[in-house]
Amino acid sequence: MRFNIRLFILCIIILNCLSLIALNSSLHQEGEFSGKEQFYKQIVWIFVFWIVILVFYFINYRVYFNLSFYIYILSIIFLLGVKLWGKEIMGAQRWIPLGEFNFQPSEFSKLAVIILSARILSLDVKRAIFFRKLILPLILISISFILIFKQPDLGTAMLIFLIFFMMSLSSDIKKRYIIYMLILGLVLLPLIWVKLADYQKKRVIVFLDPNVDPLGAGYTIIQSKIAIGSGKIFGKGFLAGTQNQFNFLPERHTDFIFTVIAEEFGLIGSLFLLWIYGNILKNILNKTREVKDNFGQFLCIGIFSLLFLQIFINIGMTMGLFPVVGIPLPFLSYGGTHLLITAISLGIFLNIVKQW
Amino acid sequence: MDIKLIRNLSLGGLIILVISLFYYQVIKGDMYLNRAQANYIRVVSKEAIRGTILDRNYETLAYDRGAFNIAVIPYQIKDNKEELFSKISRLAKVKKETLTINYNRNFRSPFYPVDILIDIDKEKALALKEELGEEVIIEEIPQRHYPFGKELAHILGYVKRGVNVSNNSDVYGYIPYQRVGLAGIEKYYNNYLAGRDGGELLEVDALGKIAGFLGANHPKKGKDIVLTIDLRLQRIAYQLLSEYKRGVIIVMDPRDGQIHVFCSQPSYEPNQIMRGVDFDSILKAEDNILLNRGIQARYPLGSVFKPILSIAGLEEKKITSNTTFICEGRYRLGNLSFECRSAHGKQNLIEALAHSCNVYFYNVGAILDIDKIAKWAKKFGLNTLTGIDLPYEKSGIVPDQHWKITNIKSPWFKGDTLNVSIGQGYLEATPLEVLVAISAFANGGYLVKPHLVKEIEGENISLSPSKFLDLSLSHINEVKKGLEAVVSWSNGTAHLLDTLKLSIAGKTGTAQTIGKSHGWFVGFFPSSSPKYSICVFLENVGSSSEAVKVAYDFLKEAKNKGIISQEEIKR
Known part of the structure; x- marks a missing residue:
């Protein structure tokens, strides 16, 4: 199967439209369009999104190979910066205010990790592959991990590890080394548990059984499941989701935007969305095969992993398959930084497409 | 490049999402739709x-x-529930645990109001609302x-x-x-x-x-x-009974069973139960105040059984009104002696009823024997429910040979027969059963079904027919003469009532029991065409004269207040 650029662009435009539809609905309350401002902001963001794609489309992706360490160091500086000048929203320090816009350094870290990993994994080394391609990058990424984990943002912290592991799975490192590392990670999980904030522990506990705290930590997941399930096959219709419109569902324009789609457009709508995502992901993999440059290939896999993991974890989270962690749904969730990072990733990818 | 592995991994991931969506939206869809609606x-x-x-x-x-309930919406108070409950507990002067118990018991969904205080008065409710505003619902x-x-x-x-x-x-x-x-x-x-x-x-x-x-x-x-109840009479009855520890007054229309008065002492305060406080103290109170002694307790009948034995003797043709027995103060059976109150001498039926002579009825009982006595006691309904429209009615006990073997595990003796003949021994009935039985002498031989309800929403309630006992009218009248003599004769046991000029007929009874005897008076008036029958029963007062006195006070008061008048009863 060859990469199909027209289909790829069309799918992204469809996602932009779906994002606006779902946001429009989620920003309504009892038939009143109460979140107009955010909706118009998102329209502006979608314009910015395409401009960013266009800008990065014209930047030769090989530049990043040489810049990869500097980019990574910059991401670490950003993370330290957020520690010093960060703005606290809802108990977490994740944002650096830049005028109207709150920049989220941990989003930038995702990209930095992808570029760094692509460089390390694409190097042609003969000796000490295990150390140079697995241990060394893991140590480097751990710095970001700890800084993001401390914000606290468990979801993004885990995500950067998972992105790296997915990329390493496609490399020439022996699979069993990777599996050893994963097992080591599992063994170290209790250590992380001790370091978790109370609200994070609660989230994990209610993930195992949401009913232990139906009005607290378990609330969102219970209401989200009710919303998704009650959509049934055909959904309740646009602006007719009761969980959404009557305000039973928190965070519905950001992390739980999928729930709005599932409630109002049912299984049909949800499957359509997954099909569009599937098309985009499939096209990225198809292109990866055609790329004759190792670094380019790993960049593609990194971008693929970033999109796939976020889609999988976010949608899984809305159905209680994963604990509630702050991972947005690519293209759909409201919010600037993650859309910007998605745009940069796509711009880089399209430049690779242009080159090959 | 191992793209295939990546492809398979992510395909697996997407399939998991599809399966999960299918599970929630198709298999569990209806369940979640219900829960969404409940929200x-x-x-x-x-x-x-x-x-x-x-x-x-x-x-x-x-x-x-x-009255008022106070409710809260769980989702609204999730962050300050404990604090709010403490506040309500302080303001409404209720235990905090009560609120928590109510909350847990009535919780349905995070968005459904949960009653935490039930049945409080208006002032309290408004005070809470004023203090707590949006946090509570009235x-x-x-x-x-x-x-x-x-x-x-x-x-x-x-x-x-x-x-x-x-x-x-x-x-x-x-x-x-x-x-x-x-x-x-x-x-x-x-x-x-x-x-x-x-x-x-x-x-x-x-x-x-x-x-x-x-x-x-x-x-x-x-x-x-x-109801058929006459509040004025009921209140007089309650007033009189409250002088005694335990007792019953029932007034009934012997023609159709309408109950005018039904009073059982001791009583309880129902409004206290309404307020939901302290049901335990009611349950544990002395003398079981919840018990309606008129229909839920059995007592020995004593001499009020004698009219029934009389009609049995007459109907079975074992005696006539002229049959006489000589009373020397006791009745001998082998070396046992059964006592009478005094040596009455030669007694016919009317005299025996008027003086309540035991020896006369020992003789009648001995002639009839227990099977016949039991047959007639049952015929007068002493072992069946009267069918009054109240719940939890109990019926009396009419013993016979079979009953004694199964219940006491002992054979029947002739002495048992003599005891039953004067309403003692194992014979027991509820005061209402006794009243209904004696009313049969007032209404010409019918066992009426007593009832308390007259109309429901303006419509008269249809009466179930009385049971016709098929007695000879002349026999009834002979017993009735005896019952009249009880009051009208100067040496009759209830002569006190004669001064009321209501032409009362009736029978007294002093029923021996553990402790002091119970006092009975059961009668009806005016005896020519009775409109009221009355039962006064006092537990452990020693003698029937107390019961006669209460009956006298009751009827006198009713007469003085003009509720029962000679003109009315003559009509």
Whole structure:
């Protein structure tokens, strides 16, 4: 199967439209369009999104190979910066205010990790592959991990590890080394548990059984499941989701935007969305095969992993398959930084497409 | 490049999502749709007003008045529940645990109001609302009130709110605290009194704000019930009985079984139960105050059984009104001696009834033997329920040979027969059974079915027919003469009543029991065409003269107040 650029662009435009539809609905309350401002902001963001794609489309992706360490160091500086000048929203320090816009350094870290990993994994080394391609990058990424984990943002912290592991799975490192590392990670999980904030522990506990705290930590997941399930096959219709419109569902324009789609457009709508995502992901993999440059290939896999993991974890989270962690749904969730990072990733990818 | 592995991994991931979506939206879809509706659809139940209970002169005996519930919405108070409960506990002067218990018991969903305080008065409710504002919801609910409290408690009974007591599918919505009659008329006629609860279906948002109106089903008031009770007489009876520890006064129309007075002492305060406080103290009170002694307790009859034995003797043709027996103060059976109150000398039936001569009835009993006596006691309903429209009625015991073998595990002796002949031994009945039996002499041989309800919602209640005993009228009149002599003769045992000039006929009884004897007076008037029959029963007062005195005081008071007049009864 060859990469199909027209289909790829069309799918992204469809996602932009779906994002606006779902946001429009989620920003309504009892038939009143109460979140107009955010909706118009998102329209502006979608314009910015395409401009960013266009800008990065014209930047030769090989530049990043040489810049990869500097980019990574910059991401670490950003993370330290957020520690010093960060703005606290809802108990977490994740944002650096830049005028109207709150920049989220941990989003930038995702990209930095992808570029760094692509460089390390694409190097042609003969000796000490295990150390140079697995241990060394893991140590480097751990710095970001700890800084993001401390914000606290468990979801993004885990995500950067998972992105790296997915990329390493496609490399020439022996699979069993990777599996050893994963097992080591599992063994170290209790250590992380001790370091978790109370609200994070609660989230994990209610993930195992949401009913232990139906009005607290378990609330969102219970209401989200009710919303998704009650959509049934055909959904309740646009602006007719009761969980959404009557305000039973928190965070519905950001992390739980999928729930709005599932409630109002049912299984049909949800499957359509997954099909569009599937098309985009499939096209990225198809292109990866055609790329004759190792670094380019790993960049593609990194971008693929970033999109796939976020889609999988976010949608899984809305159905209680994963604990509630702050991972947005690519293209759909409201919010600037993650859309910007998605745009940069796509711009880089399209430049690779242009080159090959 | 191992793209295939990546492809398979992510395909697997997407398939997991599809399966999960299918599970939630198709397999569990209906369940989650219900839960979504439970979130935003609120049923505001509107409790039906219960029917009013009135006496025969349309005096109100039980009615509904407004009371208040305090409710909270769990989602709204999730962060300050403990604090709020402490505050309410302090303001309303209730234990905090009570609030927590109510909260846990009534919790349905995060968005449905949960009643935490039930049946509080208006001032308290408004004070709480003023203090706490949006955090609490006031719900007005009807509360039962009994203006005459203890005086009618055993007749009216009481209602209580129970959780889910009804499975009635007509109920629109969910009434967590539906009221149900648990005793007396309130229980027996609950279906008529209760009416049908209604409610409103509203759309609400997560903060409990009403967003839309979906429909309503208006509650239907219960039916009003008019009793045969005469409140004026009932109050006199209660007043007189309250001088005694335990006793019963029943006044009935012997022609159709309408109960005018039904009073059992000691009594309880039903309004106390309404307020939901201290049911335990009522249960544990001395002398079992919840017991309606008129229908729920059995007592030995003593001499009030003698009229029944007399008619048995006459009907079985073992005696005539002229048959005489000589009383020397005792009756000998082998080396046993059965006593009489005094040596009455030669006695015929009328004399024996007037003087309540035991020896005469020992002789009659001995001639009849236990099987015949039991047959007639049963015929007069002493071992069957009278069928009064009150719950939990008990029936008396009429012993015979078979009964004694199965229950006492001992054969029947001739002495047992003699004891039963004067209403002692194993023979026991409820005061109402005795009244109904003696009323048969007043109405020409019918066993009426006593009842308390006259009208339901303006419609007269159809009476179930009385049981015809098929007695010879001349026999009835002969016994009746004896009962008249009890009052009219100067040496009759109830001669005190003669001064009332109501032409009363009746029979006294001093029933021996453990401790002091019970006192009975059972009679009717005017004896030519009786309109009232009356039973006064006093537990452990020593002698029947107390009962006669209470009957006298009662009728005198009724006469003085003009409730019972010579003109009226002559009509």
